[in-house]
Amino acid sequence: MTETIKLEQRLVRISPEIKQLRKKEGNAAIAFSLQLRKYLSGGFFWAVSLAGYLFPIILIVIYNRTTRDLSNAGFWKQALLLIYGGYFPYYAVIVPLVLATAAFRDDFNDQNIVYLFVKPVSRKKIYLFKLLAYVVASSAMTFPPLIGIIVVAYIASAQYDAQFNESISIILLDSSLLLFGLLIIIVGYGIVFMSMSLVVKRPLLINLIIGFSAIFEAIFVDLINNEWEFPYIAINLISNWWIGFDSLNTFLLRNTFPNLSPVAGLIHAILVSVVFLAIGLYQVPRKELY
Numbered sequence: 001m002t003e004t005i006k007l008e009q010r011l012v013r014i015s016p017e018i019k020q021l022r023k024k025e026g027n028a029a030i031a032f033s034l035q036l037r038k039y040l041s042g043g044f045f046w047a048v049s050l051a052g053y054l055f056p057i058i059l060i061v062i063y064n065r066t067t068r069d070l071s072n073a074g075f076w077k078q079a080l081l082l083i084y085g086g087y088f089p090y091y092a093v094i095v096p097l098v099l100a101t102a103a104f105r106d107d108f109n110d111q112n113i114v115y116l117f118v119k120p121v122s123r124k125k126i127y128l129f130k131l132l133a134y135v136v137a138s139s140a141m142t143f144p145p146l147i148g149i150i151v152v153a154y155i156a157s158a159q160y161d162a163q164f165n166e167s168i169s170i171i172l173l174d175s176s177l178l179l180f181g182l183l184i185i186i187v188g189y190g191i192v193f194m195s196m197s198l199v200v201k202r203p204l205l206i207n208l209i210i211g212f213s214a215i216f217e218a219i220f221v222d223l224i225n226n227e228w229e230f231p232y233i234a235i236n237l238i239s240n241w242w243i244g245f246d247s248l249n250t251f252l253l254r255n256t257f258p259n260l261s262p263v264a265g266l267i268h269a270i271l272v273s274v275v276f277l278a279i280g281l282y283q284v285p286r287k288e289l290y
Contacts, residue, residue: 055146073247079153097189127280134194147175150175191273195283227260239256
């Protein structure tokens with residue numbers, strides 16, 4: 001009986017210390033630095049980063065091989081066709097597909113995640129910092145090539161298009177709109193792919209189907225409504241909110257969804273991102289290490 005009383009008294013004394021230890025949480029920013037370092041040290045980052053600069057070169061080749069008159073916003077039509085038809089639905093999807101899917105999958109495969117999860121760091125914060133590292137890395141890979149496409153289109157229009165009279169401020173506003181659309185794709189797919197990598201055992205196949213649904217839709221059936229797919233949401237938003245180049249109106253109207261306003265599309269993108277972010281934050285604390 002005496003020993004029991006002493007044990008209870010000892011527990012009373014040390015319980016505040018245990019609570020204090022639990023409150024002391026490690027620095028979750030280490031997840032950001034480790035993930036970013038992993039991205040930068042991988043061959044995929046540099047190979048795909050360099051591959052992105054093929055798009056401005058492809059645009060130059062398209063200009064040189066086009067025999068018809070490209071004045072009256074023709075240069076910008078070709079640039080937007082390349083962005084809408086290739087850069088957004090393929091290159092801008094491949095980058096998050098690989099980077100976001102691998103953020104947790106590689107750590108689980110080589111068991112490095114054990115060393116991170118056993119530290120006094122919130123798993124939810126690890127998820128958020130890994131997501132932040134992904135956004136930084138993917139933006140560094142995708143933004144410069146898109147800017148290269150814009151610069152090529154601007155130089156060609158200014159030099160060869162007699163009807164080109166847009167101000168620098170208009171060019172910057174429209175360019176910012178293109179970059180904002182790209183950011184929607186990067187962040188949206190990044191959240192979806194990273195969360196799916198925590199939910200299913202083999203996320204790459206599922207993410208391939210989600211990411212390249214446009215390919216499957218063209219061959220089989222409409223898997224995902226275009227109103228909920230990030231590339232189409234971004235294209236619809238850009239086409240509706242384009243500021244300059246009045247002669248592009250007819251071309252841009254062909255790339256919009258009559259039943260979906262740009263505001264509604266943006267709300268859809270936010271809604272999908274929030275739902276999958278909640279799924280990821282819910283799943284990561286429950287993820288088994290082995």
